[in-house]
Amino acid sequence: MNETSPTSYRAGYIALIGRPNVGKSTLMNALMGQKIAAVSPRPQTTRQRQLGILTLPEAQLIFMDTPGMHKPVHKLGEYMNQVAEDALKDADVILWLVDASVLPTPEDLRISERLKSINGLPAVLLGLNKIDLLNKDLLTERTDQYQALYSFEQVIPFSATRGDGRDELMQALISRLPVSEALFDPDQITDLYEREIAADLIREAALLHLRDEVPHAIAVRIDEYTERGEEGAYIHATLFVERESHKGIVIGKGGEMLKKIGSSARQEIEAMSGRRVFLELKVKVNPNWRNKPDALRWLGYYRKKDGQ
Numbered sequence: 001m002n003e004t005s006p007t008s009y010r011a012g013y014i015a016l017i018g019r020p021n022v023g024k025s026t027l028m029n030a031l032m033g034q035k036i037a038a039v040s041p042r043p044q045t046t047r048q049r050q051l052g053i054l055t056l057p058e059a060q061l062i063f064m065d066t067p068g069m070h071k072p073v074h075k076l077g078e079y080m081n082q083v084a085e086d087a088l089k090d091a092d093v094i095l096w097l098v099d100a101s102v103l104p105t106p107e108d109l110r111i112s113e114r115l116k117s118i119n120g121l122p123a124v125l126l127g128l129n130k131i132d133l134l135n136k137d138l139l140t141e142r143t144d145q146y147q148a149l150y151s152f153e154q155v156i157p158f159s160a161t162r163g164d165g166r167d168e169l170m171q172a173l174i175s176r177l178p179v180s181e182a183l184f185d186p187d188q189i190t191d192l193y194e195r196e197i198a199a200d201l202i203r204e205a206a207l208l209h210l211r212d213e214v215p216h217a218i219a220v221r222i223d224e225y226t227e228r229g230e231e232g233a234y235i236h237a238t239l240f241v242e243r244e245s246h247k248g249i250v251i252g253k254g255g256e257m258l259k260k261i262g263s264s265a266r267q268e269i270e271a272m273s274g275r276r277v278f279l280e281l282k283v284k285v286n287p288n289w290r291n292k293p294d295a296l297r298w299l300g301y302y303r304k305k306d307g308q
């Protein structure tokens with residue numbers, strides 16, 4: 001097969017869906033060979049849709065990493081669910097990821113009901129992730145349990161962290177993309193600007209270091225992102241929390257916590273951007289920001305498509 005032939009090249013969109021914490025961002029980062037999506041052990045790390053563009057000699061795979069589908073409890077939650085649904089309609093193939101190490105949950109059931117309620121969906125593949133945590137004898141049984149949820153075109157067991165099944169997964173996806181020329185420049189790997197990625201990495205560092213009740217109420221705004229030539233980049237960012245008490249927790253005793261968050265985030269941003277970074281963080285209270293449409297808008301959580 002001639003790899004450059006326009007009649008054999010494939011390109012298209014792959015929607016990654018699944019309940020929070022099943023490994024969508026981990027898979028995307030692993031396939032891309034670099035970190036472009038925030039990953040953390042806490043659910044709902046991914047808030048906005050973002051593209052990961054992987055250009056290979058035979059195909060261009062455009063991954064849409066979507067926020068985990070969950071029951072919305074505030075406006076931000078509603079926004080996140082809407083983003084996920086939009087991605088489904090735009091996709092050429094849907095990859096529904098589940099955590100094979102556990103039984104299907106009520107949230108998985110909700111997703112299956114949602115998919116069944118949308119007409120004219122593209123092919124839906126089941127990605128059984130985290131098989132490294134599953135006893136091999138259980139794989140068939142677990143596959144049956146998930147297949148009972150939806151009539152999938154194909155089931156692919158894999159492990160995003162260990163790499164098992166990754167080639168099969170890639171082949172399954174590529175074979176379902178339309179024959180097309182590349183849709184993005186081969187050098188482009190994401191549609192997010194570096195500063196948006198940096199904001200996500202700072203939020204991720206905060207999620208990793210903080211205790212349960214605070215993290216979801218944190219938003220990050222990049223106030224300044226300046227190139228300083230050979231010296232690297234200077235970034236000033238504000239972490240918004242909902243309560244005065246949370247501000248104290250984020251800053252920590254003698255500023256220790258904020259220092260830790262800043263130091264982890266700086267290392268991640270340096271790895272992502274390939275240059276030195278000077279990072280300054282500040283914490284501000286914006287009460288109940290998750291329920292304020294104007295705050296959501298200036299923090300970037302509006303639906304770009306509708307211009308809302």
Ligand SMILES: Nc1nc2c(ncn2[C@@H]2O[C@H](COP(=O)(O)OP(=O)(O)OP(=O)(O)O)[C@@H](O)[C@H]2O)c(=O)[nH]1
Pocket residue numbers: 018019020021022023024025026027038039040041042043044045046066067068129130131132133158159160161162
């Ligand atoms: N053991 C194991 N852990 C995994 C695997 N894939 C992902 N994880 C872990 O699962 C957790 C959640 O991963 P994420 O990639 O953030 O999950 P997500 O589905 O993007 O989550 P949201 O952003 O909340 O929607 C992280 O701690 C990952 O390291 C896997 O194949 N095996």
